[in-house]
Amino acid sequence: MQPHSSRFNCASFYVCVLLASPSGVAALAAAPLHAQTAPHGPERHVHGIVEDSVTGRAIEQADVIVEIAPTTRTAAGATFRKRTDDHGRFDFLDLPATIVTIRVRAIGYVQDVRTLDLTSSDRLITVHLIAATNMLQEIAVRADTLAERLGRVMATSTLNAAALSKTRGQTLGETIKNLPGVALIQFGPSIAKPVIRGLNSQRVLVMNAGMKQEDQQWGTEHAPNIDSFDASSVTVVRGAATVLYGADAIGGVVRVDQAAVPDTGRLHGDVAINLFSNSRQGALSMGAEGGQLRLPVVGTTGFRVRFTSRAAGNGAAPDYYLSNTGFRELNGSATLGVARSWGTADVRLSRFGTELGVLRQAHVGNAEDLQRAMTTEPTDSAFSYGIGRPNQRVEHTTLRVRTTFALPRENSVEVVYGLQYNHRREYDNHGPLRFRNEPAFNLKLFSNSLDVRWTHPRWNGLRGTVGTSALAQGNQTLGKAFLIPGYDLWQTALYAQEELVFGRVSVNAGLRGDVISQTTIAYADLGIRSAAGTRSWKNGSGSLGVAYVLADGLDVSVRAARAWRPPTVNERYAQGVHHGTAQYELGDATLQSERSMGLETTLRFRRPSLHVDAAAYSNTIGGFIYLQPTQPVLTIRGAFPGYRYTQTSARLRGLELSSSWTPAQHLEITTNGTLVRGTDRTHGGPLFDMPADRVTVAARVTGSRAHLGSWFVGAGSQMVRRQDGVPAGTVYTLPTAGYALMQLEAGSTNVVLGSHHVDISLSVNNALDTRYRDYLSRYRLFVNDAGRDVVARLTMPF
Amino acid sequence: MTKMFSRSSFSAGSLALLVAASACGDSSTAPGGETEIISRVTLTLTAPGGAVQTVYVDDADGNGPTAPSAQVGTLTLARGVTYTGAVKFENRLVNPIVDITTEVRAEANQHRVFYTVTPTGVTLTTTDLDSQNRPLGTTFTKAVAATAAPGAGTVRVLLCHYDSAVKVGTATSCAGETDINILFAATIAN
Numbered sequence: 007m008q009p010h011s012s013r014f015n016c017a018s019f020y021v022c023v024l025l026a027s028p029s030g031v032a033a034l035a036a037a038p039l040h041a042q043t044a045p046h047g048p049e050r051h052v053h054g055i056v057e058d059s060v061t062g063r064a065i066e067q068a069d070v071i072v073e074i075a076p077t078t079r080t081a082a083g084a085t086f087r088k089r090t091d092d093h094g095r096f097d098f099l100d101l102p103a104t105i106v107t108i109r110v111r112a113i114g115y116v117q118d119v120r121t122l123d124l125t126s127s128d129r130l131i132t133v134h135l136i137a138a139t140n141m142l143q144e145i146a147v148r149a150d151t152l153a154e155r156l157g158r159v160m161a162t163s164t165l166n167a168a169a170l171s172k173t174r175g176q177t178l179g180e181t182i183k184n185l186p187g188v189a190l191i192q193f194g195p196s197i198a199k200p201v202i203r204g205l206n207s208q209r210v211l212v213m214n215a216g217m218k219q220e221d222q223q224w225g226t227e228h229a230p231n232i233d234s235f236d237a238s239s240v241t242v243v244r245g246a247a248t249v250l251y252g253a254d255a256i257g258g259v260v261r262v263d264q265a266a267v268p269d270t271g272r273l274h275g276d277v278a279i280n281l282f283s284n285s286r287q288g289a290l291s292m293g294a295e296g297g298q299l300r301l302p303v304v305g306t307t308g309f310r311v312r313f314t315s316r317a318a319g320n321g322a323a324p325d326y327y328l329s330n331t332g333f334r335e336l337n338g339s340a341t342l343g344v345a346r347s348w349g350t351a352d353v354r355l356s357r358f359g360t361e362l363g364v365l366r367q368a369h370v371g372n373a374e375d376l377q378r379a380m381t382t383e384p385t386d387s388a389f390s391y392g393i394g395r396p397n398q399r400v401e402h403t404t405l406r407v408r409t410t411f412a413l414p415r416e417n418s419v420e421v422v423y424g425l426q427y428n429h430r431r432e433y434d435n436h437g438p439l440r441f442r443n444e445p446a447f448n449l450k451l452f453s454n455s456l457d458v459r460w461t462h463p464r465w466n467g468l469r470g471t472v473g474t475s476a477l478a479q480g481n482q483t484l485g486k487a488f489l490i491p492g493y494d495l496w497q498t499a500l501y502a503q504e505e506l507v508f509g510r511v512s513v514n515a516g517l518r519g520d521v522i523s524q525t526t527i528a529y530a531d532l533g534i535r536s537a538a539g540t541r542s543w544k545n546g547s548g549s550l551g552v553a554y555v556l557a558d559g560l561d562v563s564v565r566a567a568r569a570w571r572p573p574t575v576n577e578r579y580a581q582g583v584h585h586g587t588a589q590y591e592l593g594d595a596t597l598q599s600e601r602s603m604g605l606e607t608t609l610r611f612r613r614p615s616l617h618v619d620a621a622a623y624s625n626t627i628g629g630f631i632y633l634q635p636t637q638p639v640l641t642i643r644g645a646f647p648g649y650r651y652t653q654t655s656a657r658l659r660g661l662e663l664s665s666s667w668t669p670a671q672h673l674e675i676t677t678n679g680t681l682v683r684g685t686d687r688t689h690g691g692p693l694f695d696m697p698a699d700r701v702t703v704a705a706r707v708t709g710s711r712a713h714l715g716s717w718f719v720g721a722g723s724q725m726v727r728r729q730d731g732v733p734a735g736t737v738y739t740l741p742t743a744g745y746a747l748m749q750l751e752a753g754s755t756n757v758v759l760g761s762h763h764v765d766i767s768l769s770v771n772n773a774l775d776t777r778y779r780d781y782l783s784r785y786r787l788f789v790n791d792a793g794r795d796v797v798a799r800l801t802m803p804f
Numbered sequence: 805m806t807k808m809f810s811r812s813s814f815s816a817g818s819l820a821l822l823v824a825a826s827a828c829g830d831s832s833t834a835p836g837g838e839t840e841i842i843s844r845v846t847l848t849l850t851a852p853g854g855a856v857q858t859v860y861v862d863d864a865d866g867n868g869p870t871a872p873s874a875q876v877g878t879l880t881l882a883r884g885v886t887y888t889g890a891v892k893f894e895n896r897l898v899n900p901i902v903d904i905t906t907e908v909r910a911e912a913n914q915h916r917v918f919y920t921v922t923p924t925g926v927t928l929t930t931t932d933l934d935s936q937n938r939p940l941g942t943t944f945t946k947a948v949a950a951t952a953a954p955g956a957g958t959v960r961v962l963l964c965h966y967d968s969a970v971k972v973g974t975a976t977s978c979a980g981e982t983d984i985n986i987l988f989a990a991t992i993a994n
Contacts, residue, residue: 168838371965371981395967582867592869632809640871642842642863644985 021141048485050124052131056110059416061133062469064094066209068112068135072098075107080533110135137484143455159514159551159563161187161608161621161662164241170234171801172753172767176282176318179233184724186619186662186678187244189697193784194331195285195321195792196362201782202244203623204658204696205257205681208574211247213261214404215354217424218252220453220479221402224574229422230260231428235278235291235314238265239800244662245567245606245623248547249501249516252475255625256569256602267308267343267352269296276803284771284795286333286389287318299342306787310341313454315694320363322776324793326387328785330394333362339796349411358402363393367788369434372644380738380787399431399445416463424455425623429483448485454478467681470504481575490567490576492527495564510555514565517548523571526579540723543572543599559612575652577631590646597653602627615668622661626687630656647737655687672709676722678702692731698781699727699743705753715756715763722749729781741786742774745778747771753799765801770794809952816861842904845961845986846892849946851885852868861986865899867888872986881926881957884950890943891917891961893984900965903910905942908963916971917941918962918978923992928959938973 033767056068069092076083083703090096103124110118115135122129163185165173177183179190179198189201212219212230221231234240243259275294279286295310316335321328343352349564367384370376404426412418416570427780431445459473479495501518523542580593595701606623631653639648660682667675684693704722711717728744753767775794779786825929831888846860859877864870893904908915912934918941919928924950930941946959962977963984 092862336950369981371983372985374985375978375982590869639869641867642845642861642872642984642986646980647984648869 013119017173018675022475049099050100050101050103050254051097051120051128052101052108052124053095054129054131054133056094056096056112056133056135058115059136062092063113064092065089065115065135066080066092066098068094068110068115070096070133071109071111073107073109074102076105078159084456084762088668089620094459097250100438108133130692132726138575145479152729153377158553158561159565160247160780161244161606161619162241163187163244163664164239164407166236168755170237170240171278171799172751173764173769174234174280174799175797176287178230178232178240178260178262178284181234181241182242184678184702185242185619186664187660187680188242189680189682189700189782190780191226191695191778191782191784192791194365195282195330195795196318196331196333197227199226199229200242200256201261201697202242202260203625203660204684204693205647208254208258208701209249210573211259212800213251213259215261215262215406216355216422216424217404217406217455218254219479220451220455221400221427221428222430222449222475223254224576227364227398228400228430231360231400232262233291233312233314233335233339233358234262234388235289235293236264236312236337236339236356237262239263244621245565246547246602246604246625248565248567248569249549250503251520252497252499252518253522253571255570256571256600264310264326264341266350267310268295268403269306269308269343269345270297272296272298274804276801278349278799278801280800281317281798282745282795283797284792285321286316286391287316289316291315291758306344307342307558308345312340313338317391320389321792322389323790324777325388325790326384328789329366329384329387329390329793330363330366332391332393332398333360334393335360339411344480347412349409351407351409354404354406354408356404359400361393361397361399364398365785366394366396367508368785369396373638376738376787384522384789386673396432396434398433399429401427401429403427418461420457420461422455422457422459424453424457426453426455427451428453434487445485446487447489448483448511449489450482452480467508468504468506470502472502473497473500475501478535486583488529489580491579492788493575494525496523497521512553514551514553515549517546519546520544520570524572524575526575537595539595545570545599560610562607565605565608567606568602569604570599570601572599573631573651580651583646589633589649590641591633592636592648592650594651597631598629600627600629600631600653606773616665617662617667618665620661620663623659625658627658629653630693632656652688656693657685657687658693659683672707674706674708676702676704676706686733687699692732694736695782696729696731698729698742701725704749713758715754715758715765717752717753719752720750722751723747724749726780738787741779741783742781743778745780748773748780764801764803765799767797767799769797769799771797806946815931834868841895841897842893842963842984843896844892844894846876846894847879847889847959847961847986848892849879849881849887849889851887859988861988862896864897870939875988879959879988880950880993881929881946881990882993883892883948883952883954886929886945886947888943889946891941893963909940909942912940913938913971914966915940916964916966916975916978918960918964920960920962921946921990922958923953923955924959925949926992934971936973938971946990954992954994957990957992959990961988 055733058065070088072086074084084241086098086637101124103125105121107121107287110133112135118133118135128228171182176195177198179200182188183190187203191199191201191206199206200210207226208224214232218226219230222228236708241261246257247255247259273294278291280289291314293312297307299307301307314337319332321331336356339356341352341354363373367379370379386436407423410418410420428451432447434446456476459471461471477497481492481493483492499518499520503516506513521544525540526538530540547569549565549567551563553561553563555561578593578595578597579593583590602625604623604625606660609620611618631651633649634652636650637649638645664678681699682695682697702724704720704721706716706718725746726744729742732740732742750770750773755765756763756767772794777790779790783791805844814926818897844862845868846858849857857879859875859879861872861875863872895904921928928944930939930944932940932943934940961984964978964980964983965982965983969980
C-alpha cells in the first residue's frame with residue numbers, strides 16, 4: 007500500500023523518486039527528473055506514472071483527476087482530468103500552488119486517492135494501483151516477474167502463444183531455432199538439442215512448468231522431453247542465469263511456461279493438428295480448461311488437460327531417406343488449481359513418452375566400419391513409419407505441487423515441490439538375438455525438488471526475491487552395457503535476486519550459494535573403471551547488472567556474472583563407445599568444476615516502426631570440460647578413436663542482433679544475426695562444435711478481411727556462413743560449408759469455417775530442397791540434413 | 805485468519821512426499837554387463853597327423869580401454885601341409901565361461917568370419933555354411949603351399965555381424981558391423 011502522507015515535503019519526495027520504477031522502457035525518459043525545481047509563480051506542475059503494484063507494468067488509459075477543494079479565497083473548487091498515455095504517464099501543468107487531491111482510477115483496480123501539497127514545489131509521483139479482482143492471479147504472476155526483471159539486464163527472447171502456433175516445429179528445438187543466439191545440434195529431424203551462445207546440454211537449463219527439467223540432459227542425443235503443444239510461451243534467456251536457476255544455467259535457460267489455470271470461466275479449449283510433409287508426420291493435440299469444476303472438500307477448482315500424439319516416419323534428405331529416423335510421441339498433462347483468499351495452489355501431473363529411431367548408418371562397430379559408413383551412399387532409401395534397431399524409448403513423468411501464499415503487506419511466498427521420473431532405454435543391434443529385446447542402456451532417474459521463494463515487498467525502491475532450492479536425485483543403471491554408474495545427487499542452494507530502480511537507472515544484483523554432493527556406486531563388472539565414492543562441491547555465483555534509459559525508447563545494460571558448474575557423472579565416469587561416431591569416450595573422475603566469468607551488454611531500441619535488440623558478450627570459462635582426442639583405443643573389436651574428457655581454459659565471445667522494421671503499415675521486415683567465437687585459451691585455436699555464423703532475413707505482409715481473418719504471407723532466408731573455426735585435433739573431416747535455406751509462410755488467424763473460427767498456417771522450410779549439412783548435425787558424417795518440409799497447422803478453439 | 809486449506813498439513817505433506825519419494829530413488833548399478841562380450845579368440849590348427857596348435861588373444865577388460873593381450877602361443881606351419889582349423893569365441897569374464905561360438909553358429913545367417921592371411925602361398929578356405937548355404941567361417945582349412953616364403957606370416961580374424969546390412973554369399977570383406985578384429989602371427993617354417 008502506498009503511504010498516504012498528507013504532507014509531501016522534500017524528504018518524502020525523494021522517497022517517491024526512489025519508488026518510481028519504470029517497467030516500460032521509455033517510461034521515465036520522457037518524464038525528466040525535475041528534482042526540487044524552484045517554484046515558478048503560482049503555477050505548479052504535477053506529473054508522474056501509474057503502474058500495476060504487482061507487476062510494475064504501466065497502466066494506460068487510467069483516469070487521473072486532480073481536485074482542488076473550494077477555499078475561502080477561491081469560491082469554487084476546480085477539477086482537472088487526464089488519462090495516462092501508452093506508457094502510463096500523465097502530466098498536469100498550470101495547477102495552483104495549494105493542497106490538491108489526486109484520484110487515480112483504472113478498470114480492474116482499486117482507486118488510489120492521495121493528497122499532494124503543491125505550495126512549495128512541483129511534484130513527480132508514481133502511483134501503484136492494486137488490482138481489485140484477480141488479486142490472486144497477479145500474485146501467481148508475481149513469481150514470474152523474476153524473469154521480467156531479469157529481462158532488463160539480460161538478453162531474452164520470448165515466443166508467445168500466437169507465435170508458437172505459427173512456428174511450432176517437429177520438436178521444441180526446431181520451434182526456437184530462429185531466435186537470436188540459438189543454434190541446434192540435430193540428429194535428423196527427430197532430435198534437436200538447443201545450443202545457446204555455443205553452449206549446450208548440461209550448460210543449458212531447460213525449465214518446464216516452473217520446474218527444472220531433469221531428463222538426463224547431459225547426453226547430446228537426449229533432447230528435452232517436453233510436449234511443445236503444452237506451452238503458452240517459450241522464453242530463451244541468453245547468458246549465465248545461474249543465480250535464479252542454478253548451476254546448469256551457465257549458458258542460458260529455455261523456459262517453457264503454461265498460463266495459470268483459470269479461476270473463472272466455462273469450459274473451453276482447442277484442437278490443433280500439425281502435418282509435416284518431410285517425415286509424413288501427423289501431430290494431434292487437444293486441450294481443454296475451465297474454472298468452474300466443483301470438487302468435494304476443495305470447492306471450486308480450475309483445471310486444464312492436454313493430450314498430444316505424434317507419429318512420424320523416416321526423414322527425407324533431398325536425394326534419399328534417412329533410414330530409421332521415424333518417431334512417435336504420446337503425451338498428456340492435467341492440472342488442477344484453486345484460488346482462494348490466502349493464495350493459490352495447483353497440482354500438475356504430466357507424462358511425456360517417445361520412441362525414436364536412430365539413423366541406421368550412424369550405428370557403427372569400429373573405426374573401419376565408420377570409414378565405410380562415411381563413404382557409402384545411403385542405400386536403404388525407402389520411406390517407412392517403422393522404427394527398428396537402433397532405437398530409444400523415453401518416458402518422462404512429472405508431478406508438481408505448487409502453492410503461493412499471499413501474505414499481508416505485499417509479501418508472497420511460493421512453494422513448489424516437483425517429482426520427476428525419467429526412464430531412458432536404448433536398444434542396439436549388437437549381440438545374440440536372445441538379447442535383442444533387452445536394452446543396451448536402461449537408465450532410470452528419480453528427482454525430487456523443493457523450491458521456496460519469498461518475494462518481499464518494495465522497500466525503499468528495492469524489489470526482489472529470496473529463495474532456497476533443494477534437489478534429491480537418484481539414478482539406476484540397468485541394461486547390458488555400461489554408460490554411466492548409478493549415483494545419488496544432493497543439492498541445496500540459497501539465493502537472492504534484488505532490483506533497485508531510481509530514475510533512469512535500474513540495478514539488478516543477485517547472489518547464490520550452492521552445495522552439491524555426488525555419490526557414485528561401483529559397477530560390478532571387470533574393466534569398467536568407475537570407483538565408488540562421494541564428492542561434493544561448494545561455490546557461489548553472482549551477478550551485477552545495470553540498465554540505463556538513455557533516451558525515450560533507448561536503453562542499454564551492462565552485466566557481469568560469475569557462474570560455476572560441477573562436472574556431471576558422464577563427464578567423470580563415461581567409458582565406452584559412442585556408437586554414432588565410433589568414439590571411445592573416457593571420463594575423468596578428477597575433473598574440477600567449471601567457473602565462468604562473463605561480461606555482457608545489451609541495447610534495446612524501440613520506436614513505433616523499428617525495434618532493434620543487440621547483445622555482445624565475452625565469457626571466460628576456467629576448467630571448461632570437453633572431449634579431447636587421445637590415442638586410439640584397442641579392443642577385441644578393433645580400433646576406435648579415443649577421446650577423453652578433459653579441461654581447458656576457454657573463452658566464448660559473440661554478438662547477436664535482431665531487428666523488426668515496419669516501413670509501411672502492413673509490411674514487416676525482420677532480421678536476426680548471431681556470431682559465436684569459441685577459443686581454447688590454453689592450447690590456442692577454436693573450440694570444438696561451435697555454431698557457424700548465421701543471419702536470417704524475413705519479410706511479412708499482413709492484412710485482414712471479413713471471413714479470411716487476419717492473414718499474413720511471408721518469405722525469408724536463413725544464411726549460414728562457412729565454419730572456419732575447426733580445431734586441429736578433429737579426427738574426421740567435418741562438413742564446414744555454408745548454406746542458405748529459403749522459407750515461405752502464409753496463414754490466417756480467425757478464419758471463419760462454418761460456425762467455427764480457426765487459425766491456419768502453412769510453412770515451407772527449405773523451400774528449394776537445398777542439399778546441406780550443418781556443422782553441428784550429429785549425422786554429419788553420414789547423410790545430408792532434411793530437405794523440403796511443407797508444414798500445415800490448424801488450430802480450432804472451442 | 806480466513807479459513808485455509810490446511811496450510812500446515814499441506815507443507816507437512818510436501819515434506820513427507822519429498823522424503824518418501826527420495827526413497828524410490830534408490831540408486832543402484834545392476835551388474836548386468838554386456839553378456840555377449842567376447843573376451844578371448846582362440847585359433848586351433850590341426851595337422852593331418854593329429855598335432856594340434858592353439859593360440860589365443862585375451863581382452864581381459866572386455867569393452868574396457870586396455871588393449872587386448874599379446875598373442876599367447878605360437879603357430880608354426882610347415883610348408884606343403886594343409887591344416888584344418890577352427891576359431892573359438894568365448895566370454896571368460898563370467899563364471900561359467902560362455903562359449904559364444906555356439907551362438908554364432910546358431911545365428912549363422914547373421915554372422916560371417918573373414919580371414920586374411922599372409923604371406924602369399926598361404927590359402928585359407930572356410931568350410932562351414934549357414935542355413936542358406938552362404939559361408940560362415942567358424943571352421944576352415946589352411947593350405948600352406950610348398951613354395952610359400954618361410955618366415956613371419958599373419959592371420960587376421962574378422963567376425964562380422966549382419967543386421968541392417970545384408971549378408972551376401974560372395975563378399976570378401978565385412979559390410980556389416982565388426983564384432984572381432986584380431987591379428988594373429990603364424991610363422992612359416994623353413
